[in-house]
Amino acid sequence: MNGFLAVYRRELASYFQSAIFYVVAFVFLGIFGYLFFASVLAYGYFSFQAQDPMMASQLNGTEMVLTPLFHDTSVVMLLVMPLLTMRAFAEERKTGTLELLFTYPLRDLETLLGKLAAVLTVFGIVLAGTLPCVAFLSSLTPIDPGVIASSYTGLFLLGSAFLCLGIFVSSLTENQIVAAVVSFGALLAFWLIGVVEQFSGGGGGGPLSYLSILEHFDAFTRGVVDTRDVAFYLLFCAFFLFGTLRVLESMRWRG
Amino acid sequence: MIEAIGLNKTYGNVPAISDVTFRIERGEVIGFLGPNGAGKTTTMRILTCFMPATSGTALVDGIDCAERPLEVRRRIGYLPESNPLYPELTVRRFLTFAGRAKGLGSAKRGDEIDRVLSLCGIESVADRILGHLSKGFRQRVGLAQALIGDPPVLVLDEPTIGLDPTQIIEIRSLIKRLAGDRTILLSSHILPEVSQVCQRVIIINKGRVLASDTPANLVSRMGRSGKILVRATGPREEIVGALAAVPGAQRVTEAGGAFEIEGDSQDDLRAGVARAVVQGGWDLLELRAGDVTLEDVFLHLVTDEREVA
Numbered sequence: 005m006n007g008f009l010a011v012y013r014r015e016l017a018s019y020f021q022s023a024i025f026y027v028v029a030f031v032f033l034g035i036f037g038y039l040f041f042a043s044v045l046a047y048g049y050f051s052f053q054a055q056d057p058m059m060a061s062q063l064n065g066t067e068m069v070l071t072p073l074f075h076d077t078s079v080v081m082l083l084v085m086p087l088l089t090m091r092a093f094a095e096e097r098k099t100g101t102l103e104l105l106f107t108y109p110l111r112d113l114e115t116l117l118g119k120l121a122a123v124l125t126v127f128g129i130v131l132a133g134t135l136p137c138v139a140f141l142s143s144l145t146p147i148d149p150g151v152i153a154s155s156y157t158g159l160f161l162l163g164s165a166f167l168c169l170g171i172f173v174s175s176l177t178e179n180q181i182v183a184a185v186v187s188f189g190a191l192l193a194f195w196l197i198g199v200v201e202q203f204s205g206g207g208g209g210g211p212l213s214y215l216s217i218l219e220h221f222d223a224f225t226r227g228v229v230d231t232r233d234v235a236f237y238l239l240f241c242a243f244f245l246f247g248t249l250r251v252l253e254s255m256r257w258r259g
Numbered sequence: 260m261i262e263a264i265g266l267n268k269t270y271g272n273v274p275a276i277s278d279v280t281f282r283i284e285r286g287e288v289i290g291f292l293g294p295n296g297a298g299k300t301t302t303m304r305i306l307t308c309f310m311p312a313t314s315g316t317a318l319v320d321g322i323d324c325a326e327r328p329l330e331v332r333r334r335i336g337y338l339p340e341s342n343p344l345y346p347e348l349t350v351r352r353f354l355t356f357a358g359r360a361k362g363l364g365s366a367k368r369g370d371e372i373d374r375v376l377s378l379c380g381i382e383s384v385a386d387r388i389l390g391h392l393s394k395g396f397r398q399r400v401g402l403a404q405a406l407i408g409d410p411p412v413l414v415l416d417e418p419t420i421g422l423d424p425t426q427i428i429e430i431r432s433l434i435k436r437l438a439g440d441r442t443i444l445l446s447s448h449i450l451p452e453v454s455q456v457c458q459r460v461i462i463i464n465k466g467r468v469l470a471s472d473t474p475a476n477l478v479s480r481m482g483r484s485g486k487i488l489v490r491a492t493g494p495r496e497e498i499v500g501a502l503a504a505v506p507g508a509q510r511v512t513e514a515g516g517a518f519e520i521e522g523d524s525q526d527d528l529r530a531g532v533a534r535a536v537v538q539g540g541w542d543l544l545e546l547r548a549g550d551v552t553l554e555d556v557f558l559h560l561v562t563d564e565r566e567v568a
Contacts, residue, residue: 010359014345014352021347100343104404107307107339108360109332256310258270 007110011118012125019126024087032084033133039076040137043069044144065145066152070138071225074155077134078162078221082195085163086187088126089170090180092119093248097178102255112252116245120171127163131156151227158224161237165217166191172244175251191217260285260412260442261306266315268301275301276466279315283459285411288438290453290474291446293463294561299446300340302463303416306444307337319412333361336405340416340446342398346390350381350400353389357404375403379433395426402433413437415445419452431456454553462560469560477556486555487528487548489518493541501539505531517545 019025047069054060096102105115138152166187173187174180198213213219217240220233261283268275276298283289293299305312306319308328317324319331345353351372358368376382379399384392389400398418405413418434419427427449434456437443447453453460454474462470462477470477491498495513502511502520507528510521522528529546536543 006362006364007360010356013359014348014356017352017356018345018347099346100339100341101345103304103309103339103341103343104357105360106309107332107335107337108357109329109362110360111329258310 007108007114008118008121010108011105011110011115012121015119015122016125019122022091024091025126028084028087029130029133032080032130035080036073036077036134037137039073039080040069040134040141043073044141047145063145065141066148069141070147070151070155074159074225075221077159078218081159081163081166082191082218083188085127085166086170086173086184086191088123089167089174089187090184091174092123092171092183093175093252094177094180094183097255098180106256112249116171116248116252120167120245123167123171124164127167128160131159131163148227151225154224154227154229157229158221158233161224161234162217162221165237165240168241168244168248169194172248172251175248175255260287260320261444262316262318263302263306264316264318266302266305266312266317268298268305268310268313274466276463279463279466279468281461281468281471283442283444285442286438286440287459288434288443288457289445290457290460291444291463292448292450292453292460292557293446294448297463298466299463300416301466303337303414303444303446307335307414308332309337333408334410334412336408336410336413338401338405338413338415338418340420342401344389344397344400344404347388349386349388350376350392350403351385353400354403354407357407361408361410363408371407371409375406378406378436379403380429395422395429398422398426398430399433402430406437411441413441413443413445415443417446417448419447419449427452450553450557460553462557464561470556474553478553480556487520487522487532488545489520489532489536489543490516490545491518491536491541491543493539497539498536498541501535502532505535507531 047063047065050068051060051063054063093102096105138147141147169190170183170187173190174183177183177186194215194217196216198210198216198219201210201212214236220236223230223233261281263279263281266279267277279298279302291299291302304310305317306324308324308331311325320334322331322334324331345356348356354372354375355368358371363371373382376385379402381396381399381403384396389397392400398421402415402418405415415434419430422430431452434443434445445453445456457474459471459473460477461468472480489502498518499511499513502508502518505520505522505528507522508520508531512519512521520528520532529548533543533546536546
């Protein structure tokens with residue numbers, strides 16, 4: 005427990021000392037703010053036109069603003085999250101501090117979980133930065149709190165999956181740029197993996213689509229928390245964390 | 260306290276150390292000598308549980324490094340050769356991390372950090388960022404993180420590398436102060452350093468232990484192998500020829516009017532050399548047994564690859 009806390013606190017300190025956290029937060033929140041602005045603008049324009057009761061009854065802040073906004077956000081996350089994890093192990097390998105971690109009385113699992121918890125905290129802070137927008141929207145139009153809760157749960161699970169993959173990739177190399185590019189590529193591949201089925205006329209829904217990392221996010225934005233989707237993300241995380249532990253172990257054997 | 264029994268390590272097909280065996284008692288300060296690439300760092304990394312040996316056993320305080328690495332690591336303070344630090348942290352924050360990682364509770368940690376700060380003389384930079392410190396300060400911070408938690412065994416891999424002479428003296432005197440009931444294994448290729456600081460020396464080359472003894476014993480053992488300095492006036496080449504003909508002389512070198520004769524280990528060549536000079540009709544100005552330094556022992560062992568039992 006002490007070991008976990010040691011790594012966690014050190015990681016957090018390093019994140020807040022380095023520029024990368026501020027850059028990622030700035031870029032992510034900037035783009036989120038712009039998307040939010042655009043969809044609120046579109047919603048406002050649409051409500052002007054919705055003079056007749058038929059159209060007015062279809063006005064729904066949750067479905068017309070938040071659902072597409074969270075969809076776009078998931079793609080933005082896919083693009084910026086590798087920047088948060090690229091240094092996780094790559095930097096320690098490069099600077100040699102891994103030798104300290106490996107000779108302090110720390111279990112590999114403590115080290116790994118400490119790093120994961122730290123990057124999840126950082127990600128949580130960035131994600132919390134989007135809440136004022138949602139609060140602002142709820143002051144303009146009634147929105148469904150259930151959908152907000154499920155969407156944020158989904159975003160957090162999705163983000164965790166991105167981060168676990170990123171940490172795994174970071175443990176494979178000493179080069180942070182390589183770590184970022186490879187995780188970015190791997191995430192894109194996991195996003196687009198189902199495309200083949202759609203193009204081949206099956207209409208999606210096959211086993212490859214099931215592997216698609218953003219596919220499982222849809223239900224969350226509609227207010228549905230399906231255990232299958234939750235299980236998918238947790239298994240995805242577990243798979244890459246397990247892989248990272250194996251990489252750490254093999255690193256030690258190779259010296 | 261530290262025991263290495265037949266340690267082997269190969270990287271791929273390249274052997275780094277083979278059959279390294281030695282024993283270090285509690286409270287000893289041991290110098291680990293060897294040229295670059297001899298296997299010093301590899302041996303230390305095995306002892307500190309950074310990586311396991313390919314075969315063989317390493318014991319620290321009677322605990323097997325391969326079987327219970329966490330317990331071994333709790334007993335060892337380790338300063339790696341590259342002295343890795345987190346450049347973005349302040350000294351105090353880094354030491355807090357080290358203390359926490361070594362399992363110090365928050366109550367004891369503050370005092371312990373103050374203790375190592377003052378021991379290493381880095382109180383003045385406690386709140387500076389590591390990346391902004393000079394190399395000498397960073398080396399002392401590295402030493403401080405090894406010392407935190409007061410481990411009974413210290414493993415220091417080239418603690419004075421890259422420092423200027425004043426800093427080297429400071430670190431050296433710090434290490435001397437640390438001795439006492441601590442067991443210290445320090446590697447170096449600076450020989451005077453080792454003979455000043457260490458009670459015993461383990462010489463390693465190409466992954467093998469060549470000698471393990473006190474500097475004094477190593478020197479006296481070499482001393483018997485005989486090196487004699489002669490100063491004489493006369494035609495140089497003739498003198499060299501005459502000296503080389505002395506029974507037992509193996510090699511004669513000449514430098515600045517003095518001649519150095521290396522001979523067999525058993526015989527004292529002085530009588531024969533004196534006779535040769537006098538018989539040649541030259542003036543004998545000086546004749547003495549050459550001083551053998553640890554450097555000679557080292558060079559002798561490393562170049563000849565001969566074992567001193």
